[in-house]
Amino acid sequence: GRRAKAAIVPHLLGRPAPVREIAALGLRIVEDCAMAVGTRIEGRPLGSLGDAAVLSFYATKLLATGQGGMLLSRDRRLLALARDLVRYDEREGWRVRWWDFLFYATFGVVITVAVPIAGVLLVFTFLVVPAVIAFLFTRRTISLMTISWAASASASALGLAASFRFDLPTGPLIVCVFGLVLLAAGAVRRVVTASAGQQAGAP
Structure with missing residues (x-):
C-alpha cells in the first residue's frame, strides 16, 4: 500500500528473491537469509543487496545454535538504532527479564500440556x-x-x-x-x- 516503507524479503530454499525489483518500488529492503547462507547472485552474496539482512539460528535453519539470530547492515545509523532498541527497556528502567522468564515458562508449560x-x-x-x-x-x-x-x-x-x-x-x-x-x-x-x-x- 501507499503507507508501506519497507519490506522483508525472504530468500526461500536458497533461491534469490527479486530484491532489486522490490527496491525499485521505493521500499527499504530487509533480506531474510535464513535459508540462503552462502548463496550468491551476480557474484554478490545474498544479504548484501538490500538495506539490511537477518539470519536465524533456530534449530531447523542452516546455521543452527538452537535459538538466536543476527542483523547485518552496512548502514551504521540502522545498526545504532537496532542496538538502541535492544537496550530500550534497560534505559527506561523496565525490569523485563523476570516477565520474559515468566512468559516463556508459562508458554512452555501450556504447549507441553496442551x-x-x-x-x-x-x-x-x-x-x-x-x-x-x-x-x-x-x-x-x-x-x-x-x-x-x-x-x-x-x-x-x-x-x-x-x-x-x-x-x-x-x-x-x-x-x-x-x-x-x-x-x-x-x-x-x-x-x-x-x-x-x-x-x-x-x-
Missing part, C-alpha cells in the same frame, strides 16, 4: 490469534486482555456450536472460526481507520 491433547494447530491458534486481533485495536494492557478473552470465547463458542450442529471435527472447525474472526476484525479495523481518516481530513 499439544498432546488438542494438537499443535489449535493450541497455537489460541496462543496467537486472539492477541493479533486485540493488537489491531489497542495497545492498553487491560483492553488487550479483554479483547483477547472475548475473541477466544466467541470463536470457541461458535466453533463448538457449529461442530455440534453439523457433526464436524471440533478442533479444525474452531481454527477456521478463529480465521474468520480475524478476517472480520481486520475488516472492522480497516473501516474504523478509514472513517477516522475522513473525519481528520474534513474541514
